[in-house]
Amino acid sequence: MTKENKANWKCDACVSAKVTASPTTSTPHSSSPVLSKSTKMNKTAEENHATTRKKQNDNNTQIEASSFVTESNLRAILKQEISAAIKSSIKELVMAELQNINQQISSFHDSMTFFNQHFEDLKANLEEKSTHIKVLQEENLNLKTTVNDLTSRLCQVEQQMRESNIEINGIPEKNSENLSSIVTKIAKSVDCQLKDDDVLHVTRVAKLNKENPRPRTVVAKLRSTRHRDALIAAVSSYNRKNPGNKLSTNHLGYDGASSPVYVAEHLTPTYKALHAEVRKKAKELSYKFIWVRNGRIQVRKDEYSPILVIRNATCLSKIN
Numbered sequence: 001m002t003k004e005n006k007a008n009w010k011c012d013a014c015v016s017a018k019v020t021a022s023p024t025t026s027t028p029h030s031s032s033p034v035l036s037k038s039t040k041m042n043k044t045a046e047e048n049h050a051t052t053r054k055k056q057n058d059n060n061t062q063i064e065a066s067s068f069v070t071e072s073n074l075r076a077i078l079k080q081e082i083s084a085a086i087k088s089s090i091k092e093l094v095m096a097e098l099q100n101i102n103q104q105i106s107s108f109h110d111s112m113t114f115f116n117q118h119f120e121d122l123k124a125n126l127e128e129k130s131t132h133i134k135v136l137q138e139e140n141l142n143l144k145t146t147v148n149d150l151t152s153r154l155c156q157v158e159q160q161m162r163e164s165n166i167e168i169n170g171i172p173e174k175n176s177e178n179l180s181s182i183v184t185k186i187a188k189s190v191d192c193q194l195k196d197d198d199v200l201h202v203t204r205v206a207k208l209n210k211e212n213p214r215p216r217t218v219v220a221k222l223r224s225t226r227h228r229d230a231l232i233a234a235v236s237s238y239n240r241k242n243p244g245n246k247l248s249t250n251h252l253g254y255d256g257a258s259s260p261v262y263v264a265e266h267l268t269p270t271y272k273a274l275h276a277e278v279r280k281k282a283k284e285l286s287y288k289f290i291w292v293r294n295g296r297i298q299v300r301k302d303e304y305s306p307i308l309v310i311r312n313a314t315c316l317s318k319i320n
Helices: 003-008 012-020 028-067 071-161 179-189 225-241 269-284 313-318
Strands: 165-169 199-204 218-222 262-265 289-293 296-300 307-310
Touching (some): 071 269, 179 199, 179 225, 218 225, 225 262, 269 289, 269 296, 269 313
Antiparallel strands (some): 165 262, 289 296
16 A cells, blocks of 8 residues: 555544534435435445455565565575586586596697607617618528538538548557557458558547547548558458458457457548438438448448438438
8 A cells, every 4th residue: 555545544434433423414305315425435435445455465465475485486496506506516526527637638648749759769770670680680691601611611621631541440549559550450451452651640539528438549641542442442341251250459469359440531520420410310211321432421221222422411301
C-alpha cells in the first residue's frame, strides 16, 4: 500500500461507525435512498479494501518469494558453486599438469637433441673407423699373402741349402765317436760306393724336446746330391731285400740290443713337421707309400693310385 491508500483506508468497523453517527434524519420515504447510498459506500469500500488487500498479498508473495531461499534454489546455488569450484580446481590442476608435461617435453627434446648430436658424432666416427678397419683388413690380407709367399720361398731356399745333406736317426751317442766313419760304415753295409772324402761334414743336432730319450740326430753333408740320392737309394733297397735284417746298430759295430737306423733327406723344421702330419693322416687313411724326394713330400694310396705332392698344410686336403 502506498501512503495515500494507507491514509484513506478504514477498516469495516470505522466505516460503519461513521455512517451511524451521520446527522441525516431518516424518514420512511428517505430511508431507502440513504440506506442505498450507505450500502453503496460500504460496498465500494469493501471492494476497494478487497482489491487493495489482494494486491498487497500478491506483492508480499513476490517479495517473500524473492527474499527467501528455498531448498530447490539452495540446491541449484550449491550445484552452481560446486561446479564452478570443481571447474576452477580442474582447470588449475590441468594447467599445472600441462605445464609440468610441457617442461618434461622440453627437457626430453633437449635430451633427444643432445643424444642425436652424440649419435651423429658416433656414427661419423664409426664410419671412419669402419673404413680404416676395412683398409687395415685389406693390408693384413696382403701382408698374410706376402708372409706366406716369403715363408714358402725361405723354406725352399733352406731346403736347397740342405739338398746334399742326409739325416741319420737311431745311432747311439758315445763320447769318443767318429761320425764320419759311421757314415762310411753305413754306406759299406748297404753296398754303396762312398769314399771318405765324399763326406764333407758330419755333426749331431740339438733335440727339440730335451726330455726325449732318443739319441740326437746325425746330419752329414755329402759332396753332391748324387751321392746323397745314391746312399738313400742303397739303404732303401737293402731294407726291402732284407726285411728281417734291416739296417741297425749291429751293422755299425755297436754292442748290445739291436736298434733300427734310419737314413733320409735332411728336411727343414717346417717340412719335417709337415712330414709328420702327412704320415699321421696317411696312416689313418691307409695310404701305403710315403716318401721324400728332393725336399718334396709325396704320398700314394696304392700301386695304382696317382702320386700326390704335399707342399704345405693346405695340401693336406688332397689326402682323402
